[in-house]
Amino acid sequence: MMQVSITTLNRRRNGSIGRKEDVKACEVLRIGRGAENEIFLSDFRVPLHLAELHEGADGLFIEANGTNDLRLNGSIIRKAHVNAGDVVGIGPYELIVTEPEDGINIAVTIELVHPIGDDVESLLSRSTLTTNNIGLTKRASSWILASLTLILFLALPLFMADTPLTKYFGDPVSDKTANSMTNQNDVDFDVSWVSGEVMNSHKFFANDCAACHTKAFVMVEDAACTACHTKQHGHIDKVKFPAEELTSTRCATCHTDHQGPHPIRAAKQELCSDCHNDLDRKVEGMHLANVSDFETNHPQFKPTIWQNPSKGIQKRISLDENPVEVSNLKFPHKTHMNVNRMRNPTTGKNTQLECASCHVPEISGAYIEPVKMEEHCGDCHLLTFDSIAPKRMVSHGKPEEIYQELTEFYSSLALKGGASDKTAPKVVRRRPGTPFVNGEEKKEALQWADLKTKKAARYLFSASQCGSCHEVIKDQKNASGYSVEPVKVTQIWQPKSVFDHGKHKDVACAECHAADTSMKSSDVLLPKIEGCQTCHGGEQATDKIPSTCISCHGFHRDDVAIMTGSTGKTVQ
Amino acid sequence: MHDGFLTYQNMKFLKMAAVLCVVAVVAYVWYQPIDEHNGGTWLGYTLGTIGALLIFWLTWLGIRKRRYGANFRLSAWVSAHVYLGLSLIVIATLHTGFQFGWNVHTLAYVLMMLVIISGGFGIYAYTRYPTLMSENRRGSSLDDLLAQIGDIDRECRQIAAPLPDSVAELVVQSCEQTKIGGSLMRILSGKDNNCGSTAAFARLRTHVSEVEQEYAQATRKLLVLIGKKCGLLTTVRRDIQLKAFMDIWLRVHVPMTVALLVALLIHIFSVFYYW
Numbered sequence: 110m111m112q113v114s115i116t117t118l119n120r121r122r123n124g125s126i127g128r129k130e131d132v133k134a135c136e137v138l139r140i141g142r143g144a145e146n147e148i149f150l151s152d153f154r155v156p157l158h159l160a161e162l163h164e165g166a167d168g169l170f171i172e173a174n175g176t177n178d179l180r181l182n183g184s185i186i187r188k189a190h191v192n193a194g195d196v197v198g199i200g201p202y203e204l205i206v207t208e209p210e211d212g213i214n215i216a217v218t219i220e221l222v223h224p225i226g227d228d229v230e231s232l233l234s235r236s237t238l239t240t241n242n243i244g245l246t247k248r249a250s251s252w253i254l255a256s257l258t259l260i261l262f263l264a265l266p267l268f269m270a271d272t273p274l275t276k277y278f279g280d281p282v283s284d285k286t287a288n289s290m291t292n293q294n295d296v297d298f299d300v301s302w303v304s305g306e307v308m309n310s311h312k313f314f315a316n317d318c319a320a321c322h323t324k325a326f327v328m329v330e331d332a333a334c335t336a337c338h339t340k341q342h343g344h345i346d347k348v349k350f351p352a353e354e355l356t357s358t359r360c361a362t363c364h365t366d367h368q369g370p371h372p373i374r375a376a377k378q379e380l381c382s383d384c385h386n387d388l389d390r391k392v393e394g395m396h397l398a399n400v401s402d403f404e405t406n407h408p409q410f411k412p413t414i415w416q417n418p419s420k421g422i423q424k425r426i427s428l429d430e431n432p433v434e435v436s437n438l439k440f441p442h443k444t445h446m447n448v449n450r451m452r453n454p455t456t457g458k459n460t461q462l463e464c465a466s467c468h469v470p471e472i473s474g475a476y477i478e479p480v481k482m483e484e485h486c487g488d489c490h491l492l493t494f495d496s497i498a499p500k501r502m503v504s505h506g507k508p509e510e511i512y513q514e515l516t517e518f519y520s521s522l523a524l525k526g527g528a529s530d531k532t533a534p535k536v537v538r539r540r541p542g543t544p545f546v547n548g549e550e551k552k553e554a555l556q557w558a559d560l561k562t563k564k565a566a567r568y569l570f571s572a573s574q575c576g577s578c579h580e581v582i583k584d585q586k587n588a589s590g591y592s593v594e595p596v597k598v599t600q601i602w603q604p605k606s607v608f609d610h611g612k613h614k615d616v617a618c619a620e621c622h623a624a625d626t627s628m629k630s631s632d633v634l635l636p637k638i639e640g641c642q643t644c645h646g647g648e649q650a651t652d653k654i655p656s657t658c659i660s661c662h663g664f665h666r667d668d669v670a671i672m673t674g675s676t677g678k679t680v681q
Numbered sequence: 682m683h684d685g686f687l688t689y690q691n692m693k694f695l696k697m698a699a700v701l702c703v704v705a706v707v708a709y710v711w712y713q714p715i716d717e718h719n720g721g722t723w724l725g726y727t728l729g730t731i732g733a734l735l736i737f738w739l740t741w742l743g744i745r746k747r748r749y750g751a752n753f754r755l756s757a758w759v760s761a762h763v764y765l766g767l768s769l770i771v772i773a774t775l776h777t778g779f780q781f782g783w784n785v786h787t788l789a790y791v792l793m794m795l796v797i798i799s800g801g802f803g804i805y806a807y808t809r810y811p812t813l814m815s816e817n818r819r820g821s822s823l824d825d826l827l828a829q830i831g832d833i834d835r836e837c838r839q840i841a842a843p844l845p846d847s848v849a850e851l852v853v854q855s856c857e858q859t860k861i862g863g864s865l866m867r868i869l870s871g872k873d874n875n876c877g878s879t880a881a882f883a884r885l886r887t888h889v890s891e892v893e894q895e896y897a898q899a900t901r902k903l904l905v906l907i908g909k910k911c912g913l914l915t916t917v918r919r920d921i922q923l924k925a926f927m928d929i930w931l932r933v934h935v936p937m938t939v940a941l942l943v944a945l946l947i948h949i950f951s952v953f954y955y956w
Contacts, residue, residue: 178902183843185899198839201832223839228856229831236861238823240925240932243865247935254940262785263947267954301785302951305719322955329956365716368780375715 110134111164111214115148116207118220138162138215140199141174148204148219155200162191164214169206171197266299270318305367321366334360335672343669350392354384360672363664374659378402378648381658402647403656410638413604418597428638433631437580437594440630453489464618474611479600490578494565497530503569508581512589515565519558524551533557566590602635606661694760698768701731709775718778720786720952728776729949732769736793736945739766740938766800769793785951789944792937799933806930810923817919826917833910840903844896847888848903855881855907861917869929871922878914882907 112134119127139146143157150159160173172188173179180198181189191197197204201223209216237243245253294316307315314320321333335341347356363375378401384391386401398408411425414434426432444450448461467485469478482490482505492502494515501518503511522528527541536550537557545551568574570581570591580594619625621636645660646653665672705728714722720729742762773793781787818826834856841852858877862868873879885904892900 180839183839185840185902201835223835228834229827231857232827232831232834232859232861235859237863237868238861238921240865240868240928243868244932247932250932250936251939254936255943258788258940258943258947262788262944263950266951299951299955301783301788302955303782303784304721304786304952304955305780305782318955325954327956363715365721368717368719373716377713377715380715 110136111138112212113138113147114209114213114216116216116218118218120220132213138217140204148217150199150202150219150221152201152221152224155202159199162215162217168192169215262301266297266302270297270299303367306369308366308368308372309370310372311366328359329361331360331672334364339671341672342665342667343672344664344666345669352384352391376648376657376659378657381662381664385658400658402649403645403658403660404642404647404650404653407638410603410635412602412633412635413599414602414633415597415599418595428633428635432633434599434633436596436598436630438596438598438630439578439580442624442627442630442632442634444628446625451489454491455488464622464624468618470610474614475607475609476601477610479598486578492569492574494569495561497528508570508584508587508589508591508593511569512562512566515562515569516558519561519565520555523554523558526554602633607663608661692764694764698764701765701768702771705731705772705775717780718775719780720776720778722778725776725778728772732772732776733945733949735765735769735772736941739769740942743935743938763800763804766797770797785944786948789941789948792941792944796934796937796941799930799937803930803934806927810927814920814923817916817923819916823917823920826913826920830910830913830917833906833913837903837906837910840899840906844899844903845892848885848892848896848900851881851885851888852903852907855910859910859914861914862921865925865929868921868925871918873914873918876911876914878907878911882911 112132115131115133117129117131119129121127133147135147138148138161139158140148140150140160140162141158142150142152142155146158156174156177158174159177160171160179163170163172167190169191170188171179171181171191173186178185178187179189180186181191182196183198191206193206193208195206197206201221203220203222205218205220207216207218294314296316297318299318300316302318303315321329323330323333344355345352363380365373365375382401385397386399386406388395388397388399400407409427409429411427412432413423413425414432415436416422416424417435418437445462448459451462452459467480470476471478480486487505492505493499494503495501498518503514523537525541526537526539526543528537530538534553534557536545536554545554566589570576570589572581575581575591575593579596581591582594583590584592586592613621621640622634624634627634642653644654645656648655648657650656708724708727709718712722712724714724719725739762742758745758773790777787777790781790821829837852838856841849844852855878858875858880860873860877863873867873882904885900885907889897889900889904
């Protein structure tokens with residue numbers, strides 16, 4: 110049994126050193142973290158049984174257990190002799206062997222020289238283990254983002270832009286000039302409030318929000334639209350038909366903006382069919398037919414047809430009733446499309462006429478120009494009247510004008526002389542320019558002229574000439590002795606709808622117009638609705654072209670008062 | 682918490698959110714506006730109102746669920762917050778009618794989407810990362826790991842004391858030029874390309890065969906210790922990386938939510954101001 114003195118040094122924070130001496134009796138001095146060890150080192154970094162210190166024949170001897178190792182004066186060892194003054198490193202501890210006092214076999218001093226945390230603290234001082242202190246806090250960035258949003262998107266638009274609010278506090282000076290329909294169109298702070306692209310036709314004032322949004326928190330009023338759209342007509346007489354659907358409808362109900370560059374007009378057929386599908390029940394004595402869908406519920410076309418051009422009478426007649434047009438014009442389409450019948454009297458050649466030979470689209474392509482006699486008929490229907498002047502023609506005009514032309518032609522010839530007509534009196538055939546011998550000669554010449562004029566007129570106004578196309582009647586009240594019934598050929602058959610020939614140019618004319626079998630100009634060569642319905646369906650059609658009411662019909666009617674008119678009275 | 686909030690009450694809130702979305706989509710397809718789908722039709726106003734109320738309510742939930750001690754089930758609030766929040770993607774997108782532009786209205790939408798996306802990451806982080814963190818640390822605490830690293834440093838220093846300078850300077854490099862984390866990006870990367878310990882380990886490994894015989898054993902010991910330290914550092918860096926990911930999304934989620942609330946109120950104000 111040996112006596113061991115164990116002195117534990119405890120370095121305090123203030124620099125002083127605590128000393129605790131313990132004397133134990135044991136066979137072997139055990140070192141480790143376990144409580145049974147004589148040198149009990151509580152630091153967890155020390156193994157339970159680290160080493161043992163013996164007293165042998167040749168002095169003190171230290172030996173590490175297992176795979177542990179020790180540091181003797183800085184060198185790594187497993188076992189070694191130790192003498193007084195040696196320093197043994199045991200984990201974070203230092204064990205110093207000292208000279209034992211009397212009665213003591215071994216004396217050691219033990220000190221924790223590397224308390225836990227030293228190296229850790231130095232590591233931590235260089236490290237950042239959380240993101241909490243990096244950059245802005247959540248609160249700070251919240252404030253910044255919220256403030257920025259508030260300033261950029263509320264304060265600036267509300268207080269700095271030319272909005273109804275600023276107008277409310279003080280009307281800004283208008284820079285509206287006589288040449289401009291609008292105020293300024295500069296980009297303003299309220300550009301961030303724009304909900305979508307303005308239609309192209311409004312872009313010249315698109316940045317002036319207050320141009321339309323005249324009152325804060327009030328939907329755009331019609332007055333804002335009619336301020337510019339002064340000539341837009343209404344749909345019906347609001348006084349006569351104060352239908353709730355129409356009186357409560359705003360311009361913007363159908364014409365919304367901020368939906369992209371192309372103008373929006375509501376095309377849904379229910380907007381029309383809501384009223385028009387049972388108009389007969391809504392309005393007593395209603396002359397308009399019910400309609401709700403082009404394919405399933407639309408009346409037969411009722412073109413406006415001339416019934417009596419002389420008295421100016423037109424009538425809408427359904428195509429189902431096989432209407433007959435009275436135009437006072439005789440024209441067989443079939444004959445004109447027969448190449449054998451079409452011989453040009455000048456060239457003697459036969460020509461195959463086509464529709465476009467006479468029917469030329471007007472410049473927009475939508476409608477067809479009226480047929481003109483001089484341009485389209487005159488090449489063959491020559492208005493010649495006398496073989497002595499085979500190329501001389503009268504104008505295509507009124508009978509009295511034609512008669513006047515004839516009178517002037519023959520009188521001039523009679524007065525000048527030199528006529529080639531063998532049947533003419535001598536005086537008319539005299540050498541041209543020779544003066545009359547006396548008044549009798551002059552009278553004779555003019556009598557001849559009058560005779561020839563009447564003859565030519567008889568020829569021209571006969572059934573084979575003017576009468577081949579026109580209704581010519583004998584009329585003694587007219588200087589010529591004839592009058593021609595006025596010709597009225599319908600230009601717009603269906604004035605309440607729009608038909609664009611240009612959009613249908615790839616369809617052969619004969620698909621819709623049965624001209625090649627028509628022998629009478631009274632035939633109405635319009636296609637029935639069934640013809641259109643082979644391609645066009647109603648709004649919901651999936652196997653045809655979906656066509657809504659406004660594909661053909663307009664809402665605004667020129668015969669109704671303009672939208673601004675509060676009375677809604679019809680202008681006519 | 683873990684994934685308890687996802688399956689809370691047999692996914693009651695998921696079902697509610699799904700029904701809401703389906704109804705919204707069906708209404709959108711069924712309803713044919715006079716002109717175009719947009720926020721100004723009656724369906725647009727309806728969806729907008731639902732969306733705005735959801736946003737206000739969800740924000741309030743976000744605050745509410747952080748107040749402990751009140752009489753409510755945490756997983757219920759989180760579950761509602763998550764599923765109804767996700768349903769906003771459908772509700773708000775249909776409200777826009779797919780019309781977007783450089784304006785405060787789309788700003789509100791974008792902020793909302795950022796809030797939802799960051800929240801989505803939060804869901805992932807809260808369901809996945811706690812497990813990954815446990816697996817990574819293998820039962821130790823972060824403090825344990827740091828203490829072990831400190832211990833290795835100390836031990837290395839002690840071992841290196843009598844060794845040649847060429848070895849000792851590597852130990853100093855390992856001990857004094859190693860740091861954990863640093864900048865936000867470095868924490869989130871989970872790596873440190875300038876790690877003193879990794880560099881020291883690499884140099885020591887080539888140097889170990891060159892030292893004199895008497896120092897060879899100590900040098901090999903150092904190599905083992907620094908190698909172990911590098912392993913511990915990897916674990917610690919991964920740990921704070923995962924922890925950072927669990928925190929970082931809130932730094933987007935919360936400020937974006939605040940900005941969204943402001944933008945949303947401005948959106949509502951401005952569309953009616955310019956009605």
